[in-house]
Amino acid sequence: MSIDATSSREPPKGASALAFRSGSADDRATPSRHRERSATRGRKPRRLTIGRIGLYGFVAVAAAFFLLPAVVMVLTSLKTMPEIREGSIFALPESFDLTAWIKAWSSACTGLDCEGIRVGFWNSVVITVPSTIASIAAGAILGYALSFWRVKGADVLFAILLLGAFLPYQIFLYPMVRAFSMVGLYNTLACIVIVHVIFGLPIMTLIFRNFYAGLPVELFNAARVDGGGFFRIFWNVMLPMSTPILIVAAILQITNIWNDFILGLVFAGRENLPMTVQLNNVVNSTYGEREYNLNMAATILTAAVPLLVYFVSGRWFVRGIAAGAVKG
Known part of the structure; x- marks a missing residue:
């Protein structure tokens, strides 16, 4: 009597069953995954040296x-x-x-006005949001252009941008004040936003250029063969892969712009003073007894936003740095 080989689907028993189970692709890949994971994390110390x-x-x-x-x-x-x-x-x-916290937020004197640092908080929000978005967008596009589109004079332009990143702000203040005064933008919200975009552009271009330089050039070439133009390749190919570096750029810009003092003092104008300037006014506008609890509460409130941003997205910051923010 002949036996149909396809009629039985039961796995073999004993040693054959062990061989059958170990032959699974997923099971064969599991030890290699464990080895890779342990190699990445390093060997756990067995004793305290x-x-x-x-x-x-x-x-x-x-x-x-x-x-x-x-x-x-x-x-x-x-x-x-x-x-x-x-x-x-x-x-x-x-x-x-919590009396000092309430007073610092709502009724502390910042010069002649006694409305607390909440006014400076909303001014800082209005300044930080457009400045961060505009500087990241400009830096990403410029870094992408310098990485894949070989324009004439790109190296010279990049060197000039890097030079601007390492020069102190103070040497630019007077020329920029004169320039914005001539065009009628000085002491306005648009003025301080443009200033933050200008000063943030060098470092944003640097980190995006280094990130894009680490991506395979074959992706760009394939998009060019398919007929993609400058902005289409950037929007559909490069930008979806830029999440880690976008988070790094956002953390850097939010922290730098929110903590800025000198640019906000010089360019923002009396109606748009950021929170750091208001904090300085709170500390230095005290008459009689100096209220240390009020000053400490105002300082913590001023630093709360950058700390919160970093604590929420700190692990993404480390991933973005490892993905190429300091590479190249």
Whole structure:
């Protein structure tokens, strides 16, 4: 009697079953995945050595060194003035008093006006959002052009941009003030946005150029063969692959623009002063007793946005840096 070989679908038993299971493509790939993962993460130490203890101690001391001012600021902002005068700066507050925070936000005096630093907060938002978007867009397009489109004089232009990235702001202030005054834009919102875009363009061009230089040129060539033009290739091919570096650029620009003081003081005008300038006015507009809890609360509120941006997207920042932000 003949047996149909296709009639039985049961896997073999015993050693044959083991061979059958190990023959699966997914199962064969699993050990290699584990080896790659372990090779990437490195070998886990089995015992605590003196060098590792020293490394942990150094990291702990460095973390405490940088966190100590922030802890003192938070504790001081939650204390009343009698507690601050009579107690230690490291002492915990007797009761968590948010009066200084409320006053710093809504009623602290920033010169002649006593509306708190909330006015500066919204001014900083209005300045930061368009400045960040415009500088990233300009830097991405220029970096893409310098990487794939070999225009005449591209190396000279890139060298000039790099020179602008490392020159101090102060040498440009007076010429720019004169130039914006002549065109009627000085002390306006448009003026400070344009200034931030100009000063952010060199570093944005640098990081986008280095990122695009690491992409395969075959992608660009294939898009050119398919009839893609300058902006179509950028929008449909390059931009979808630029998520890591876009996050890096956004973090850098938000932090730099939000924390800026001198450009906002010179170019923003009285009606558009950013939060950092308002903070300086709060600290220096005190008459009589200096309210340290109010100053600390205002400082923390001013620094909250950059800290929040970094804590939320810090891991993306590290990925973007590793993907090519400092490469080339």
